[in-house]
Amino acid sequence: MTQTSKSQRPQNLWARLRDSRTSVSLLLLAIAAATPLAAPALGQSFYVDVIARIMIWAIAATSLNLILGYGGMVSFGHAVYLGIGAYAMGIMATEGITNGFIQWPLALLLCGFFALIFGAISLRTKGVYFIMITLAFGQMLFFLGISVERYGSDDGLLIFTRSEFDLGFAELDLSNGTTLYYVIWASLIGCIYLSHRIVNSRFGMVLRGAMSNETRMQAIGVPTYRYRLAAFVIAGMMAGLAGLLSANFERFISPDMMNWPRSGELIVMIVLGGMGTLFGPVLGSVAFLMLSELLSTWTEKWHLIFGPFLILVVLFARGGLAGMLERLNPRSDP
């Protein structure tokens, strides 16, 4: 140790790009940006939809990573916020409200509200109880979804009109698939950037500190519950955005999107990609969805291959894919 610096030196762009996690992730985002232009030219238009879906899941995984990876809150009902976001949009569309300026803020507020209620209760518990309560809340809404006939019950709900963002003089036309694609792309980048700011802020330091040593956090005078709850609400709203995007993209929603296996898949994506890393959820959702797509064309029982693969990753690649990439980094010490 020859020198000490009081603050971590802000890294320049070049130094950041030398981090293979960042460079690989930025490359993936660049490929995603180019896909709508390149794929049709290569006669592979199919991939545009695949990548759009991956990006939507990556947003949801990024939101879960905020509370799971940086806050230690293993929510096993996180997909419910996707469902709330999507259903809020679907219900409004069914009832004739297609204005996105009404749909989106209302849907996000609703997600925040539900996350506030669910979080306020479940965050009073710890460990396996927290997992069980979040799971129970998720399943509660799942069963509500399958029981309300007006909104499709378990058959799901078709959405005939995508959200309309029309200012009169300018319009964001989501009925244009390419426009929607880039809205999804920009949303993903926005969510990653927001996460980056949050986890490195004072708020983020408290969140991480409470995960690493709750008692110490209390003993230095921080009432951790309210910070956890705030993070839980932010994550719920971010997942709600993914739900809104999904509803617009698929123009179909079903209760299944908030069923517990979806929540489990979100956790798998984060573990696979690297918990508590900025790009881990992106890497994880790419790997998970690509792999399941690939394996399921091969065999119907693709879980038989995917399961052992996941176990190997957890056992041997600590820190998931992001951790593996980090180990590829050149030693930066001069």
Next chain:
Amino acid sequence: MTEPLLAIRALSKSFGGIAAADNIELDILPGEIHAVIGPNGAGKTTLINLLSGLLPADAGTVHFNGVNITKSSAPARCRRGLARSFQITSIFRDVSALDNVALAIQAAAGHSFRLWRPARTDPALRDPAFALLEQVGLANRANIRAGNLAHGEQRQLEIAMVLATGPKLLLLDEPMAGMGTEESERLITFLAGLKAKYTMLLIEHDMDAVFALADRITVLVYGRVIATGTPSEIRANTDVRRAYLGEDEAVA
């Protein structure tokens, strides 16, 4: 007579019928170093847990600076100026020593609902944190991951964190535990130097440290206070000698 900084009245706590704190009455006066000694299982750590708010009391009251804090949460007590260290070092192991202290500075600086600006480059947190590391002698270890510090260094780090919260009263639970002789001596000197600024309640097994530092000593046996007094009074107290120090030798 001076108002006590901390006034403990009839404080009791039992675990399944075993009294860990039995009707404890104790005044900590401003500016003093008050040592609490007693054999293993006497309830010393329970007392600190009760005072810092990590355990709820069954009965009794605690007043700090004239305010009844018996029902206050641990974070609320810390913000009033009651800061503690742990017998088993309690730090954030995954981040640097400087990050640890900066977090404690941040906690003392008010709420942390600041979600945008990076905290790790904020001089309002880093500069005072670094100054505290210098004070405890860890300046050249500031950027080392806290979990990789030597045991004694981790103890020092925890004290820096305690000081970072801006305390009036330090509750130190065996700060010398697991330290070598030389480290212990340095810590004794350091704590003696803090005396002018802070009041301290010190739990310690190391009798050299206790008699070197303490203005007054309280002896706890089976959750009960059997004596409180100056070091020489405690040395001379026959009950204490019988119960704790050993009958035939005064001080080891």
